[in-house]
Amino acid sequence: MRLLPHELKPLLLTCKHNALISQIHALMVVSGLFSHGNSIAPLISSYAKVGDLKSAHKLFDKSPLRRVDSWNAVIIAYSKAEFPVEVVNIYNQMVLEGVKPDSSTFTVALKACTILQDLEKGEEIWEKVVECGYENDVFVGSSVLNLYAKCGKMDKAGVVFEKMQRRDVVCWTTMITGFVQSGKGREAVDLYRRMQREGMVGDGVVMLGLMQASANIADTKLGSSVHGYMIRRALPMDVNILTSLVDMYAKNGELEIATRVFQKMPFRNTVTWSALISGYAQNGFAVNALQLLIEMQLVGFTPDVASLVSALLACSDVGTLRLGRSIHGYAARNVIMDQVLSTGLIDMYAKCGLISCARSIYDRISSKDLICWNTIIACYGIHGQGREALTLFQQMKDEIEPDHATFAALLSALSHSGLVEEGRHWFDVMVNEYKIKPSEKHYACSVDLLARAGEVEEAKDLITSMETKPGLAVWVALLSGCHKHKKFSIGELAANRVLEFIPENTGTFVLVANFFAAAKIWDKAASVRKLMKMTGMTKVPGYSAVEVNGRLHAFLMDDTSHPQYEQIMGLLCNLENEMKAMGYVPKTDFVLQNLEEDVKVKMLGIHSERLAIAFGLLNTAPGTRLLITKNLRVCGDCHEVTKFISVIVKREIIVRDVKRFHHFKDGTCSCGDYW
DNA sequence: TTAGGGTTAG
Incomplete structure (x- = not known):
């Protein structure tokens, strides 16, 4: 039997080994296929498919005639093999040689920039996209949306999105997920509603985004309607989707439903267990979380970093040093000590009282990320060592850019140590030098710092200067300061504001009642207690x-x-x-x-x-x-x-x-x- | 032929 030249190309696609590919390659050369202008692109793809990037690249380099499809075959090969730096390099070379990229090239190159978080290069590519007339291509468009979204530039993504002439599900999803991942769950949901109005039907990926949004904004109703929608539309529910459901219910505090979904799952993996463990740990059910960690091992799963970190969180919560230590021991023997685990250990030791152990783990981390720094600063804060927290912060800012959480930890540390002057200074630096817009939390820390030091007037002025409507936390901070320093007139104002929120937390009600009692305004104290009883609240037993x-x-x-x-x-x-x-x-x-x-x-x-x-x-x-x-x-x-x-x-x-x-x-x- | 996703630390 003799193969005809036109039969070689489809045969290439089925090759599972590079030896066979090189034989077909040789045959193609002998048959004179390439001298008739046929492309080497399918050969390059075949080599890449079996993991032989070296042969693919060599073939490409030796080829005298390199058309767009050959360039794309190589660039896609590197993209699939997860070599984003090479992708960008080949793209550069291509532009340099005057070859005009097409939709595939741009898409892959933009994806590489996204992985590398290289916004500058990405924007340069986008200029080329416009120059070449590809800005209305949905593939290229969704890629640039994703680049902006992953680089935290949702405003820029929005501009591109609004200008798009045609949008498919992927474009919508990219925007929705982008909002979710930048913590804007509300905007994500709004965009989904708009997508529905425009007649687009959401798929499983959109639903996943909405599930995260639901957890993000604590909208349990949204979560269960997403769940219902997936059942009605019979969208495929694999282990991963179901795990996300467990996670969503758990994060919303619906642990019974989360557990029910968990129990009904035909298969579970380590991630599923971790999701439930973290759900219990984060909702204050430390014992259940630790029981689950044991249970998962009894049915044959090996805890990974994520499940151990969740369990550590539970230990921190109840302050059980012995269990925390045993998890530390288990982790040291069985898993690789990474930044996530080290940070979990720092938190656990600090919250179990051993700040020196926390520090020695911190000292041993070779490359510290943002969260490591934020955690250790917060730990010194709760231990009342504001000076040490400040020293660490000074070291940190020379190495890595602090974020809003860093300042929240720092301000809270300064507040716990009564370092009023420093608090004023760093709040100012945060706003004016780092251009971080103070959040409710930052205001609450600063108000707390000032009010606890007796500067209730200044604290009140700070609240007045807020651009957004002051939330409950801010007024509670002012009220406790007034309570401590017996500043009854400003205190009464704060107490009334607090009551406007109809606080769900019993402790807050108790604070208001106690304040009125301390101010000897017994009738108001009594009426707040009555209000608590009427709304079915009782004092949380200490x-x-x-x-x-x-x-x-x-x-x-x-x-x-x-x-x-x-x-x-x-x-x-x-x-x-x-x-x-x-x-x-x-x-x-x-x-x-x-x-x-x-x-x-x-x-x-x-x-x-x-x-x-x-x-x-x-x-x-x-x-x-x-x-x-x-x-x-x-x-x-x-x-x-x-x-x-x-x-x-x-x-x-x-x-x-x-x-x-x-x-x-x-x-x-x-x-x-x-x- | 190329694009969007799924546990964990603050």
């Missing part, structure tokens, strides 16, 4: 937990149910007598109810943090350091008491409350009594 021999023990206020209750109260009573001899006077101001003095003193004595401390003292060896975690703020009297206890029992006691750390040692606290 609890404290302490880790003893690797087990967490949690205590509510006046926890009489505990088997060691008698011993605990006995110890607290002895300690109180010693403290009184040392000059301790109960600060009954911190009991914010209208009660008799002796009842107030009694109420202070049974605060959950004291029970947890006493339990820890009773059940650990002398000298052992204690870590207490509290779900609310630690009260001023307990703070004073803990200082005394640290002297009497000669122990280090670390109390982590909802905001920050208090490290008690020899009668002093790391926060310098400023909190």
